Amino acid sequence: MRKTQLVSCFIVINSLVASQFARAADPTDRDRPMISPTEAMSLLKEGNSRFTAGNGQHPHESTDERAYIAKYSYENPDAISLGMTSEQAAKRRAELTKSQHPFAIILSCSDSRVPPEIVFDQGLGDLFGVRVAGNVLNDEGLGSIEYGVDVLGARLILVLGHQSCGAVDAAMKTVAAKGKAPGHIQSLVAAIKPVVDSTRKADLDTMIKANVKYVVDALRSSKPILKTKIDSNDVQVVGGYYTLDTGAVTFLDGK
Numbered sequence: 386m387r388k389t390q391l392v393s394c395f396i397v398i399n400s401l402v403a404s405q406f407a408r409a410a411d412p413t414d415r416d417r418p419m420i421s422p423t424e425a426m427s428l429l430k431e432g433n434s435r436f437t438a439g440n441g442q443h444p445h446e447s448t449d450e451r452a453y454i455a456k457y458s459y460e461n462p463d464a465i466s467l468g469m470t471s472e473q474a475a476k477r478r479a480e481l482t483k484s485q486h487p488f489a490i491i492l493s494c495s496d497s498r499v500p501p502e503i504v505f506d507q508g509l510g511d512l513f514g515v516r517v518a519g520n521v522l523n524d525e526g527l528g529s530i531e532y533g534v535d536v537l538g539a540r541l542i543l544v545l546g547h548q549s550c551g552a553v554d555a556a557m558k559t560v561a562a563k564g565k566a567p568g569h570i571q572s573l574v575a576a577i578k579p580v581v582d583s584t585r586k587a588d589l590d591t592m593i594k595a596n597v598k599y600v601v602d603a604l605r606s607s608k609p610i611l612k613t614k615i616d617s618n619d620v621q622v623v624g625g626y627y628t629l630d631t632g633a634v635t636f637l638d639g640k
């Protein structure tokens with residue numbers, strides 16, 4: 386078979402496989418890269434509504450879908466666009482049409498009761514996740530988020546705190562007692578301490594929301610990658626709060 390025929394054959398097969406998963410009415414269709422922040426917010430809200438209503442669709446989790454992802458998607462670590470012009474970056478993104486295209490990045494707590502894919506009713510390839518107790522921001526987490534934005538093309542970043550967060554509670558109590566948490570847990574306390582210091586005598590819920598806002602602000606002012614994209618409205622950072630009782634996520638501000 387000649388090369389052109391092979392290519393045509395591949396395209397036909399690829400189209401057939403792709404069409405198998407085509408979801409004309411499903412906005413989470415993975416073949417649509419560069420979903421806008423507004424659209425990404427809608428997807429998260431719709432997914433959380435399905436979850437709270439007990440009507441989860443568990444999208445993109447079938448064995449067929451998993452096989453498709455394994456066969457047809459890849460990541461290109463050479464694609465980091467830092468230093469590229471916007472035209473070069475756009476071209477690079479276009480070349481990545483078969484890579485993963487998570488529509489949102491979620492920085493959330495490690496808490497076992499708040500897994501983002503479940504509470505937003507999303508599946509494989511939908512969310513780019515960074516999880517660390519207290520949803521604090523460290524360099525590795527920031528690098529991961531920048532990767533999600535700059536290489537994978539996600540345009541919405543959600544910082545998700547939650548009711549009864551043990552990390553924030555521990556930070557609050559440790560700082561109040563002028564103590565030190567054991568081992569490396571102290572690093573979480575240190576990360577949350579500025580929030581505790583600025584919200585003295587606040588209740589835990591207020592402090593959890595202040596901690597989300599603190600991380601949101603840190604991301605919005607993060608140079609060199611995020612701030613520029615956020616200032617130009619290419620990327621949006623929002624804060625959210627998950628209520629354990631109801632399963633509902635409340636978005637803390639609209640920006």
Ligand SMILES: [Zn+2]
Nearest residue numbers: 494496550551
């Ligand atoms: Zn937590």
